[in-house]
Amino acid sequence: MAARRLAPHFADASGGLGYHLRAWRWRQTLWPPFLARTQGWLRAWTPPAEELVVVGPSAGYTLDADFLARFRRVHALEPDPLARWLLRRRLPGIDWHFGTLDALSAVDGPAALAAEYPHAAILFSNVLGQAVEPALLPARRTALGDALRQRHWASYHDVLSSARPPLPPEGLEAGRLEDAAALACALYRAAVEVIDHDTFGLAPQNRQLACWQIAPARWQVVEWGQHDPDCP
Numbered sequence: 409m410a411a412r413r414l415a416p417h418f419a420d421a422s423g424g425l426g427y428h429l430r431a432w433r434w435r436q437t438l439w440p441p442f443l444a445r446t447q448g449w450l451r452a453w454t455p456p457a458e459e460l461v462v463v464g465p466s467a468g469y470t471l472d473a474d475f476l477a478r479f480r481r482v483h484a485l486e487p488d489p490l491a492r493w494l495l496r497r498r499l500p501g502i503d504w505h506f507g508t509l510d511a512l513s514a515v516d517g518p519a520a521l522a523a524e525y526p527h528a529a530i531l532f533s534n535v536l537g538q539a540v541e542p543a544l545l546p547a548r549r550t551a552l553g554d555a556l557r558q559r560h561w562a563s564y565h566d567v568l569s570s571a572r573p574p575l576p577p578e579g580l581e582a583g584r585l586e587d588a589a590a591l592a593c594a595l596y597r598a599a600v601e602v603i604d605h606d607t608f609g610l611a612p613q614n615r616q617l618a619c620w621q622i623a624p625a626r627w628q629v630v631e632w633g634q635h636d637p638d639c640p
Contacts, residue, residue: 442620455529455560464535467494518555537566537605562634577617
């Protein structure tokens with residue numbers, strides 16, 4: 409079966425123009441604590457690869473230039489034409505190579521990703537927790553583990569979101585929590601409507617948590633995780 413290709417678009421349920429507007433309004437005020445966390449995660453991740461594929465980078469608002477500069481070649485899989493233009497403008501020191509593979513909309517996307525970029529490390533840039541067909545989520549989790557078992561990859565992704573601030577999650581050990589429901593109970597001590605993005609524990613190693621106030625009345629609990637095929 410031929411791999412699916414990205415269809416260019418300027419908007420979707422979680423990105424596009426709305427996300428660019430949020431970044432313009434809040435990146436310098438509400439976002440800095442979370443951006444510092446992502447910078448630390450990325451700089452501590454040292455996959456032994458000369459190539460990197462970034463899946464869903466948008467305009468790179470949460471990426472780190474020093475981390476990206478380690479790689480000889482950086483590929484980006486991003487359907488938003490404006491985001492691609494902004495990536496070049498915001499991170500001019502990176503030689504971006506824009507691919508057309510759709511690695512997320514089908515269950516076989518991770519396998520196609522591994523086949524198309526056989527020598528690259530892979531970073532899912534806050535994209536795996538975004539809106540997909542609910543029926544696809546369990547199969548995609550399995551497909552990620554199977555297709556990328558022998559690859560170095562990492563992801564930071566939304567786990568929970570709500571209109572109320574959670575307790576600080578940084579001190580929690582994600583690996584000691586059974587599931588997202590247990591995480592929600594630990595972070596919200598009152599009755600709060602919480603969205604579960606069905607991504608808790610996607611990547612098995614070095615799991616860490618952070619809170620991202622993405623807008624004045626929107627908080628997201630984000631998990632970092634990575635996979636090193638040389639580790640048990």
